Amino acid sequence: MIQKMNEEINNALQTLKAGGLILFPTDTVWGIGCDAQNSNAIEHIYKLKQRHDSKALICLVADDRMLKKYVKKIPEAALNIMDVTDKPTTIIYDDAQNLAPNLIAEDGSIAIRIPDDDFCFQLLRRFNGAIVSTSANISGFPTPKSFKEISQEVLKGVDYVVNLHHEKICSKPSSIIKLGNGGQVKVIRA
Template sequence: MNKMQQIIIYPTDTAYALGCDARDQEAAERVFEIKGRSQSKTLPLIAADVAMVRQWCTLAGQAKKLADKYWPGPLTLVLPVKLEGLSPAVINKGSVAIRVPGNKIARHLSQEIGAPLISTSANKSGDKNLYSLAEVRASLGEAMNKVDYVIDAGALPSQGVSTVVKVCDNEIDIIRQGEIEIKA
């Protein structure tokens, strides 16, 4: 499958997500619009597997050890980009926030398009994570009309956000403590 130029709401292991092909800048701009999110904040990614992460990013040292221990799962790593082609909406200072989720549907979507998928919470910017499509519809309101596809996996288990970690010079910097507790 080529670039997925559509916007999709889909389940992850932490909540329902809003996303698109991470290579598609136009679709990424639509995600910002639907969420009402400032474009100064980059969008996080999910990947089908570690091999896909390694294709797009540098995964080594402490970051690799964390990935080996916690993926698939709710750990997002901030990693240097090594392959061109991702939307500028997902890159901040040469790095992306990426994870391999514990949800098979989310991993399958990324596998099908052959690239990472934007994966931001399916809600208006600043709202809490949502675990049912009824909650997503209530949060997004009229913006739901701008979503091309919705995958209904029923009510998801209420869970915390993913933990976000950046490893620089093999030092662990916890950006957001979430579902996985990591010590710096």
């Protein structure tokens, strides 16, 4: 299994580094991913999902050390939430940096999650950078709960499909919390 995972990570890394899109299992749902610093790849995700680019995307990082590369100031509350939460939680931070401009919301914020999933962790570590992760569906359609539910349009629209966990039934998408640098906390999705 370790050899298979390494092979899938290597294939996904090649695709990400070449500016392509991957379809991969996350700690929540199947995601469409790309290099979070590649504007062209991000534009490709918006086109594939038929989603307006004013709707921000989430990105994944391996740990809080990597998080510091992409957020100017990490509020203390974020570290507390990450320590105590027992479910996948995406946090929206003010003052994003070092990311593709079309990934950052109009207000300068960015949604980031540290996934609790071995494949994602290893992929992020070896990529050594943030990876966009958005649900593997066309905008307006339900989020697929399993690999079998992913549409042909999405499957054909990505450059590489990770061949792991196809049998996995996904949980619901992560909770989303917006943390302002001034201490404001707002639950976007419970």
